Amino acid sequence: xxxxxxxxxxxxxxxxxxxxxxxxxxxxxxxxxxxxxxxxxxxxxxxxxxxxxxxxxxxxxxxxxxxxxxxxxxxxxxxxxxxxxxxxxxxxxxxxxxxxxxxxxxxxxxxxxxxxxxxxxxxxxxxxxxxxxxxxxxxxxxxxxxxxxxxxxxxxxxxxxxxxxxxxxxxxxxxxxxxxxxxxxxxxxxxxxxxxxxxxxxxxxxxxxxxxxxxxxxxxxxxxxxxxxxxxxxxxxxxxxxxxxxxxxxxxxxxxxxxxxxxxxxxxxxxxxxxxxxxxxxxxxxxxxxxxxxxxxxxxxxxxxxxxxxxxxxxxxxxxxxxxxxxxxxxxxxxxxxxxxxxxxxxxxxxxxxxxxxxxxxxxxxxxxxxxxxxxxxxxxxxxxxxxxxxxxxxxxxxxxxxxxxxxxxxxxxxxxxxxxxxxxxxxxxxxxxxxxxxxxxxxxxxxxxxxxxxxxxxxxxxxxxxxxxxxxxxxxxxxxxxxxxxxxxxxxxxxxxxxxxxxxxxxxxxxxxxxxxxxxxxxxx
Amino acid sequence: xxxxxxxxxxxxxxxxxxxxxxxxxxxxxxxxxxxxxxxxxxxxxxxxxxxxxxxxxxxxxxxxxxxxxxxxxxxxxxxxxxxxxxx
Amino acid sequence: xxxxxxxxxxxxxxxxxxxxxxxxxxxxxxxxxxxxxxxxxxxxxxxxxxxxxxxxxxxxxxxxxxxxxxxxxxxxxxxxxxxxxxxxxxxxxxxxxxxxxxxxxxxx
Numbered sequence: 001x002x003x004x005x006x007x008x009x010x011x012x013x014x015x016x017x018x019x020x021x022x023x024x025x026x027x028x029x030x031x032x033x034x035x036x037x038x039x040x041x042x043x044x045x046x047x048x049x050x051x052x053x054x055x056x057x058x059x060x061x062x063x064x065x066x067x068x069x070x071x072x073x074x075x076x077x078x079x080x081x082x083x084x085x086x087x088x089x090x091x092x093x094x095x096x097x098x099x100x101x102x103x104x105x106x107x108x109x110x111x112x113x114x115x116x117x118x119x120x121x122x123x124x125x126x127x128x129x130x131x132x133x134x135x136x137x138x139x140x141x142x143x144x145x146x147x148x149x150x151x152x153x154x155x156x157x158x159x160x161x162x163x164x165x166x167x168x169x170x171x172x173x174x175x176x177x178x179x180x181x182x183x184x185x186x187x188x189x190x191x192x193x194x195x196x197x198x199x200x201x202x203x204x205x206x207x208x209x210x211x212x213x214x215x216x217x218x219x220x221x222x223x224x225x226x227x228x229x230x231x232x233x234x235x236x237x238x239x240x241x242x243x244x245x246x247x248x249x250x251x252x253x254x255x256x257x258x259x260x261x262x263x264x265x266x267x268x269x270x271x272x273x274x275x276x277x278x279x280x281x282x283x284x285x286x287x288x289x290x291x292x293x294x295x296x297x298x299x300x301x302x303x304x305x306x307x308x309x310x311x312x313x314x315x316x317x318x319x320x321x322x323x324x325x326x327x328x329x330x331x332x333x334x335x336x337x338x339x340x341x342x343x344x345x346x347x348x349x350x351x352x353x354x355x356x357x358x359x360x361x362x363x364x365x366x367x368x369x370x371x372x373x374x375x376x377x378x379x380x381x382x383x384x385x386x387x388x389x390x391x392x393x394x395x396x397x398x399x400x401x402x403x404x405x406x407x408x409x410x411x412x413x414x415x416x417x418x419x420x421x422x423x424x425x426x427x428x429x430x431x432x433x434x435x436x437x438x439x440x441x442x443x444x445x446x447x448x449x450x451x452x453x454x455x456x457x458x459x460x461x462x463x464x465x466x467x468x469x470x471x472x473x474x475x476x477x478x479x480x481x482x483x484x485x486x487x488x489x490x491x492x493x494x495x496x497x498x499x500x501x502x503x504x505x506x507x508x509x510x511x512x513x514x515x516x517x518x519x520x521x522x523x524x525x526x
Numbered sequence: 527x528x529x530x531x532x533x534x535x536x537x538x539x540x541x542x543x544x545x546x547x548x549x550x551x552x553x554x555x556x557x558x559x560x561x562x563x564x565x566x567x568x569x570x571x572x573x574x575x576x577x578x579x580x581x582x583x584x585x586x587x588x589x590x591x592x593x594x595x596x597x598x599x600x601x602x603x604x605x606x607x608x609x610x611x612x613x
Numbered sequence: 614x615x616x617x618x619x620x621x622x623x624x625x626x627x628x629x630x631x632x633x634x635x636x637x638x639x640x641x642x643x644x645x646x647x648x649x650x651x652x653x654x655x656x657x658x659x660x661x662x663x664x665x666x667x668x669x670x671x672x673x674x675x676x677x678x679x680x681x682x683x684x685x686x687x688x689x690x691x692x693x694x695x696x697x698x699x700x701x702x703x704x705x706x707x708x709x710x711x712x713x714x715x716x717x718x719x720x721x
Contacts, residue, residue, distance in 0.1 A: 215570075342682070
């Protein structure tokens, strides 16, 4: 029975992994990029100078909102921090399309909309990795959540399948075809296993109330989400609009009081409900870089009198555990070293998914070579592997290119950057139709490599500031980003070189794939 | 055919078990109501994963379905009893 | 840095405790069971020392996270070094330890 169990788990692992592998690859890669969201946003707005958060950011932002959206029922203000150089604001506007929100990116010192090109910046990768694009937000989240559930099952069944998990712990045998792909897959999976489990499970937990609403439904019969949110997360009860006008109190004293509550840590967000009404409330939320847990601590003040109404942040175990899971997933608490480790682990996850998909195709090829014909399924998987794995980096490069090349006054400019990303990706999906497998791999990787390697040069030409100049200015974020782009380019070029250089080896002899040099997918004749 | 039934058992039956588990625990756990909901919901994905593994690991399709159905029935009974106690 | 060095040499010792890699790295055939136990014991001890040093420096939450992250990185590097230049693995490990000691002393 034991072997049967392992076999069925292997089957489960293969299919859960393969069916959604390409989505997972995209989610992993863009999610990894999202760890650098503030840096990407900063690089994509070359007009901005590096600014440090100052003591007046909160007051400036509130004053700005009073001009931009005095009649809005709610403002959500995210203040700048050591990494994020802009103030980001959202506000409710019942007249707005879609979910009824508008947003703006403000200069933290003047409160005016930033004088920069219109772009989504790193926000695009961040949003894409949990709600995709071109589909409604709700659909996107459901799709990603379902794929994440597949991932969880793939991880669990993979661990069960891979019985020699520790015997093979340090083993990587390059240049041996299928064996190498398997080793690579194992190494990436096993060495970062705690990370993979963490990121997958916490990813599910982030949307658990959408995916698994039955607990709230039974414990809070009727429509009592607000009551649950108040009890679970200590959110203050909402106040009804009274209709009588009352000016907002100055925010500076409230900020000072909050800082007395949380010595040494900054205010991350401000939520103002019913501004200008006598029922107004001002909620100050502690910056989430302060603790691992993202179980937000906040203070709520009366907007008309300045009296403290409510201090939230329950430290009850389940709420705190959820906060820790949330915090771990978004990794915003992490310092530079830990963030680098998160990035590496994220890349390991990306490589794990990629090698898994390729491994399947290699295996099918070998079986097909024995039987003498290649099925449609194998071709389809190989095709999608190229488009997803080699194509996505190219599309990301195209996104950055669009950022530098599209005219800054263009209408819908931010949306067009995203369109360019998907057009580039779409081309990568068509391209393998016309080129044999190995050439398609090499050409797409080469295009991606060229895209990344030339970006710093393009950036220098279009913005007039080159790498050495930014280094001299001490703008390490921009300089580091340019160097990172070069590193991505070198990595893709290395992969491309490997694929292109590989000479087809003699056909594998029977079942001794471990000894006979088998062929990696890249050099199989079409 | 067997595979299709197992997929159905894992995805559909597993979700039903996880949902019943969440609902029952949300009411039954001896802690504040909101805490119980959070705990149950956070644990539900582990239950779902386990149910899917069971659906594929069980020696026969019939056993896979029977196991899930038995667990679901037990959870539904618990849920029913707990709801009976609510005012 | 010291923690990373500890993690790296811990993995090196664990790796040496496995017959296949022992042969690959040291070029010697047999590894006696006694030696294997010794090496794996040493390996786990070093990993634990890495955890201890991080927890002392950063507290439980951060310390454990950093430890897991460093384990991943150290093991990845070791896999690559064992794969492409097996003979050098112990030397690299010793080098990291020296670097770790120097940086600890310099920091103190």
